[in-house]
Amino acid sequence: MTKDEFERFLRETLAHQADLAPRPDRVLAGFACRRARPVQRWLPLVAAVAAVVVLALLVTAPTWTGSQPVPPAHQAPASTEVGWADPQWLPEGMAEVDRSQRVDRAVVTRVWRRGPDSPTAPRISLVISREGAPNVLPERHRTVQSTLVDGVFVEHITGEDTPVEAIRWHGSGQPVYHLLGVGLDKPLATLLKVYRGLRYGPQPELSAASPIGTLPDEYVLETRGVRGSVPDAVEPYVVARLFGSDALEVERRRSPAFTDGVELGLSGRYRAHTAGEHTVEEVSLPVPVGYVYVRYETDLGPLGQERLFQVAMCAEIRGREPRPWIGN
Amino acid sequence: MAFEEFLAERLAPLLRYATTLTCDPHQAQDIVQDVLLRAQQRWTEIARLDLPSAYVKRMVTNEFLSWRRRRWTRDVSVPHGVMVDLVAASADPTTAVDDRAVLLAGIARLPRKQRAAIVLRYYDNRTDAEIADELRCSEGTVRSHISRAVDRLRADLAAGACREEVR
Numbered sequence: 298m299t300k301d302e303f304e305r306f307l308r309e310t311l312a313h314q315a316d317l318a319p320r321p322d323r324v325l326a327g328f329a330c331r332r333a334r335p336v337q338r339w340l341p342l343v344a345a346v347a348a349v350v351v352l353a354l355l356v357t358a359p360t361w362t363g364s365q366p367v368p369p370a371h372q373a374p375a376s377t378e379v380g381w382a383d384p385q386w387l388p389e390g391m392a393e394v395d396r397s398q399r400v401d402r403a404v405v406t407r408v409w410r411r412g413p414d415s416p417t418a419p420r421i422s423l424v425i426s427r428e429g430a431p432n433v434l435p436e437r438h439r440t441v442q443s444t445l446v447d448g449v450f451v452e453h454i455t456g457e458d459t460p461v462e463a464i465r466w467h468g469s470g471q472p473v474y475h476l477l478g479v480g481l482d483k484p485l486a487t488l489l490k491v492y493r494g495l496r497y498g499p500q501p502e503l504s505a506a507s508p509i510g511t512l513p514d515e516y517v518l519e520t521r522g523v524r525g526s527v528p529d530a531v532e533p534y535v536v537a538r539l540f541g542s543d544a545l546e547v548e549r550r551r552s553p554a555f556t557d558g559v560e561l562g563l564s565g566r567y568r569a570h571t572a573g574e575h576t577v578e579e580v581s582l583p584v585p586v587g588y589v590y591v592r593y594e595t596d597l598g599p600l601g602q603e604r605l606f607q608v609a610m611c612a613e614i615r616g617r618e619p620r621p622w623i624g625n
Numbered sequence: 626m627a628f629e630e631f632l633a634e635r636l637a638p639l640l641r642y643a644t645t646l647t648c649d650p651h652q653a654q655d656i657v658q659d660v661l662l663r664a665q666q667r668w669t670e671i672a673r674l675d676l677p678s679a680y681v682k683r684m685v686t687n688e689f690l691s692w693r694r695r696r697w698t699r700d701v702s703v704p705h706g707v708m709v710d711l712v713a714a715s716a717d718p719t720t721a722v723d724d725r726a727v728l729l730a731g732i733a734r735l736p737r738k739q740r741a742a743i744v745l746r747y748y749d750n751r752t753d754a755e756i757a758d759e760l761r762c763s764e765g766t767v768r769s770h771i772s773r774a775v776d777r778l779r780a781d782l783a784a785g786a787c788r789e790e791v792r
Contacts, residue, residue: 315641
């Protein structure tokens, strides 16, 4: 092959490789979700990852049962659903404090914590997602070891500059499981013990405040939102985050989120302010079970109090699930 | 140009470019999403530039060069011979497709700057000067990158041909 022939072949090959590029609509969906993803104050810690020196664990925890940790094939979720998992064992004192699912059921997040919320509180997170879901691991991380556990290839990952360790494995139907730990005693052993006690099943539909009725056309609620139940002893609420070209959040609260601003009908209130280049609009509306709080953030133009009030009026409030969801 | 217009017009070419850089559609998607998040936050400044698309494309290149350092744990290194065997074994029976698979595997193994130089030259049709500007190095370094990469890829192709003859 002459140089010219090789260069022509190289050009053709690169063009062929470019044809394998992901579809723009898929990328746009992921982009919209990541852009509007709320920042949790503990995320930097949980975003770092814990991990498991699996071999060491097998040696140090020989009493674990040989339960099958991966959901059997017949339980593999169809379409985008990634399924659900319940731990049968958790460290002493840990209780579930957060659970959420993306509306298309392609991502599930559950968090267990011991003690009051703080960046250093011992915490375990389980994230079930599909490939291409928002990144779960911290930006700087490394794989310490990968090995087979009960026939499943498990990676032990640790954050390089964050006190988080994690294990990651693939299940049937290709969901990816991440177990993340922060502030755990013997983190690798703990995470692996949780992993081996997981029981898999179909994904339930979580309670949430979900707007129904007429909404702006640009919101594709079925595929990009996140809904979850977030119990908190002080301020329980449910939340639905619905992403279109801008971020719209709907929450149910026990008390009003604010009392200033402009008074609307039905004793509701509206206010707007700027945050950097963004405009933030909020509506708080009393309902029989508390308050509906709607927050809309945009860098384009405000939605307006009438339209946002309409969203709040359309919010369907369902009861919260009983808690705690899980005991030790 | 609004950001949404930019996306509608330039997202597909950006994804194609990122895919040739990374040799992996999933990594390409991650990189492009990371870049778009940052670009969207600064869009008022970027939109004022003469060529916003060129700027964002450079962001993709830079993200690729730094991204692989940060997220190296995602890469699975496969020994050279094993990779060629794997690719050849699953390739199309025609020689041209076999060669293409071997070449793609070779490109995926190139050091990232050599790979970026090859993509910019043979996919994006850039000159040495433009590539040097993009990669922030001298034109001589660009020529060196391309020369070494081409030599290596031709050697890979030759090795692939030898393997076929042995079979």
